[in-house]
Amino acid sequence: MILSRKAVGPWLLLTPALLFLCIFFVYPLCNMLARSAFDPAPTLRHYTRLINEPAYLRVLLTTFEISLSVTLSALVIGYPLAYFLSQLKLRTANFLMVLVIVPYFTSVLVRTYAWMVLLGTEGILNQVLLGLGLVTRPLAIMFSRTSVVIGMTYILLPYMVLALYSVMRGIDTHLLHAAESLGAGRIRAFWRVFVPLSMPGVAAGGLLVAILSIGFFITPALMGNQQDSMISMLIEAQVETYFDWGFASALASILLACTLLLFLAYDRMVGLNRLFEAKQ
Amino acid sequence: MIQSTKPFVSRGGTELRLEGVTKLYAGTAAVDRLDLTVAQGEFVTLLGASGSGKTTTLMMLAGFTQADSGRISIGGRDVTALPPGKRNLGVVFQNYSLFPHLTVAQNLAFPLEMRKLGRAEIKDAVLRALEIVHLPDKAERYPRELSGGQQQRVALARAIIFHPQALLMDEPLGALDKNLREHMQIEIKRLHASLGATIVFVTHDQEEALTMSNRVAVMDNGKIAQIASPRAIYEEPLNRFVASFIGQSNFLPGKVLGGRGDGFVVQLTTGDKLNCRGPHQPAPGDEVLAVVRPEHIAVYREAQIDGHRKTISGKVVDTLYLGHTIKLEVCLADGTRLMTQSTSAALDGVVPPPGSAVQLDLGSRSIWCIPAVEEAK
Amino acid sequence: MSAKTRLSRRRFLRSSAAASLALGVGGLGIPVVRAAGGQVIVRGLGGAYQDAMTAAIYRPFTATTGIEVVVQPATAAQVRAMVEAKRVSMDVIDLVDVSLFSLDNIGALEEIDYASMSFSNPDDLQPTVRRRNMAGNLYFSTVLAYNTEVFKPDAHPHNWAEFWSMTNFPGARTLADQRAGAAELEFALLADGVPRNKLYPIDTDRAFASLDKIKRGVVKWWDTGAVSAELLERKEAVVGGIWNGRAQALIDKGAPLAIEWNEAKRQVQYWGIVKGAPNAANAQKFIDFALQPKVQGELTRYIAYGPTNKKAFDFVRDADRRKLPSLPEHFAQSFEQDAEWWLSNLSGVGRRWQSWILSR
DSSP, rough: OOHHHHHHHHHHHHHHHHHHIIIIIHHHHHHHHHHHHHHSSSSOHHHHHHOOOHHHHHHHHHHHHHHHHHHHHHHHHHHHHHHHHTTTTTTHHHHHHHHGGGGGGGGGHHHHHHHHHHHSSHHHHHHHHHHTOSSSSOOOOTTTTTHHHHHHHHHHHHHHHHHHHHHHTTTTHHHHHHHHTTOOOOHHHIIIIHHHHHHHHHHHHHHHHHHHHHHHHHHHHHOOOOGGGOOOHHHHHHHHTSSSSHHHHHHHHHHHHHHHHHHHHHHHHTOGGGGSSSSO | OOOOOSSSSSSSSOOOOEEEEEEEEEEEEEEEEEEEOOTHHHEEEEEETTTTSSHHHHHHTSSSSSOSEEEETTTTTTTTTTOOOOOGGEETTTTTTTTTSSSSHHHHHHHHTTTOHHHHHHHHHHHHHHHHTTOGGGGGGGGGOOOOOHHHHHHHHHHHHHOEEEEEEETTTSSSSSSHHHHHHHHHHHHHHTTTTOEEEEOOOOOOOHHSSSSEEEEEEEEEEEEEEEHHHHOOSSSHHHHHSSSSEEEEEEEEEEEEEEEEEETTSSSSSEEOOOOSSTTTTTTEEEEGGGGEEEEEEEGGGOTSSSSEEEEEEEEOOOOSSEEEEEEEESSSSEEEEETTTTTTTTOTTOOOOEEEEESOOOOOEESSSOOOO | OOOOOOOHHHHHHHHHHHHHHHHHHHTTTTOOOOOTEEEEEEEEEEHHHHHHHHHIHHHHHHHHHOOEEEEEEOOHHHHHHHHHHHHOOOOOOOOHHHHHHHHTTOOOOOOOOOOOOSOOGGGGGGGGGGGGSSEEEEEEEEEEEEETTTTTTGGOSSSHHHHHHHHSSOOOOOEOGGGGGSOOOOHHHTTOOOOGGGGOOOHHHHHHHHHHHHGEEEEEEEOOOHHHHHHTTTTOOOOEEHHHHHHHHHHHHHEEEEEEEEEEEEEEEEEBBBBOOOOOOHHHHHHHTSSSSHHHHHHHTTTEEEEEEEEGGGGGHHHTTTSTTEEEHHHHHHHEEEEHHHHHHHHHHHHHHHHHOOOO
């Protein structure tokens, strides 16, 4: 089959992007995978080390636990918010949506520091609690799993809200009317019709947040403690402190595999194309 | 198409009544002090252009929209403050509104589950409903796997499966193509006949309204301009709005000379005298408009004048050849212009050229007249 | 004292990208405009430390030699990556002893050319910090810093045993993570009653057993100087073992903190030249310049770290002298970390530390 100029044209446009990705992404990625099994000679010891050392397995477990907590928290906070936005007039909703998304353009670092100020021993939250007499001593929220989950939930919330909102916007309000006309109260119509129809959004938002969570670094590194280390922190420590790039590569490969698994689940349940679409 | 011998809806339906119902949107009345009574088992169509208030009226009946004032009752029970789920009305929406995440059977079961019916009972009812709408093999399909017409039938089945007191239909056939629409019109009519259900039907399609209804309510500006049988709406429009909304009409101004029998005699501004009738018996000297449908005017060339008939002379201004029909714009002696519509056969296939003189025969029946000046409502 | 902050790391990414682009262009044979005397690329650590270096060393060096100093943040790992990839875009690095030793171990450093020095006399250097591939830049100490609002001057922890006592001195603590350079095994031993002169070789079992006892009291194990300072400044910790320069900077800013010099741990920050440095000759000249007594003395005006050149004290102001780790009284109270022991035990301690720190 001869490709016409028309067919070749669009591919030519891709060349710079493909070249860039090959040099700066594919090549280092392969390098990393190779290092995990060939540093210095062909070996599986970097992987067996991970399995044999309970502390490292704990890090993996912690990573999943935190990701799950963050995903659930983002869902619990994001669902009502997205529902509220989806019921507003488009103009109002768009305006409020901007308010949800704008923080997302600020550096993660800045937002993490803001939470550290809020949640610290001398932070606003503790001052309010002390002022109200609800606690007698400042709560030690910072540098705990709680503070990590709070910080990460806040940072990843926009992804959840956007995913939910775009699906909720697409739900025909007539369907709720129909359910009501068929004898459902408003609450039952919501549970029987709206909630099931919003499930693609829940799956999309949940997987998106989970995928972003498991590789999160800045927030857990700054707001957490070492006992609740996530895998990315462990990787960084291997590279920066212990110069163990083989082990770091093995850890990174595992993180990559977990992320890909989640992506696969996402594709199965939602369809990857949904990631880039605004509406159903 | 629906040929069930067993009556599906046990109750025959209920009377619906709106009294002085008003709905304001941003200070403007979408529905303005509307009174409407739909008798038990009656098929009433709300007909109007978009923005006339017909859908708002239906939504208030269904309970999705709250009336700002007035009273709505179903079977004598005041439901003005009742939520939609408690009104026991079957609603069919323009886009069917089938639940996309449920199968056809689950869609049909939904209202029965809401009413806490037993499993077996639900299963039985669903099967029976599917048979009635001729979709017994589609129970496990999802709505998106059905054609538009099939979806429409499922929506219909879902709206009647729980024995509602009445059926409300909001432009239910709007999304179907012409053939399917005509087919469904007949099905709905049969359903109405076999169920004896009270139906309120909203449409902007006058033909649909005339074909299907016992009575048509023509709506304009949040009010009912006229409610009457399809024949009366067409033949005896109460006012200029209805006369021009339903089909086409020529309005010939004239003055009442005096009564004669059931009707009265009107002298047109052209000088011609006509035997007329109207909604009211006018007093001599009253100004009236004779409502003449283009298709009721027989057109003769000068040479063909039948001496027994009273005709009006005019001159062809413009012609429109449509194959089976020919439309003429004719200028009368006093400058009044009117449209005629004749079959090609009636004119022997000859189109009178512009400028040619014609004689117009308005027929032997008395002509319908409406007051030239309408009383403010 | 790896005073890198996360911020500086981000800045590094940008500037290093720009730098490698510039070098790449140079490598393609396109001439790159440079200062008359050329340039030298020095690892910067950001913050107050970098400001001090700029004022006391970088500027005078450029004024004297015409060689432009380009400051670029980098971590030890990044330097290692450069050497491995043979794409070195850094000349002089300034790292804490243990970190630089381990870079030296993998052959990432050039030899220091003491023989050709003209600004400094290598014989004036403390002999222990004059090494083949690195030269001592300054002394710093890890000191016991405490919040004066929480602990009255006469009732504060005076040594690590008291620091270890949560009952007598309650409050959140902070100590260095292994990632800051070396974990505080020495403090743990001191707290457990090991005398100062019997610390090495470190009994790691005993040290970790002692660390177990303080683990719950430590709110966060700091990995960068910036984090340690934030913890004390925000009162997330009320007492901690942190670098004296960081503590001094907070005190100078008016923070309610004080330094206990007793049982402080002295360490050395070294200069080194990256193997394959693009401006190796300039780098030698730079280190030669930086080791001068006058320059080292000048540096203490800006930051409270001690000179390695014995003659530098002639140039230290009296007001600054008492803040320095190398002040004789402080010297007497403190002990010097055995970098050699750490170097040979780094990977073992590192592994053990990792499992220890990750478990509850």
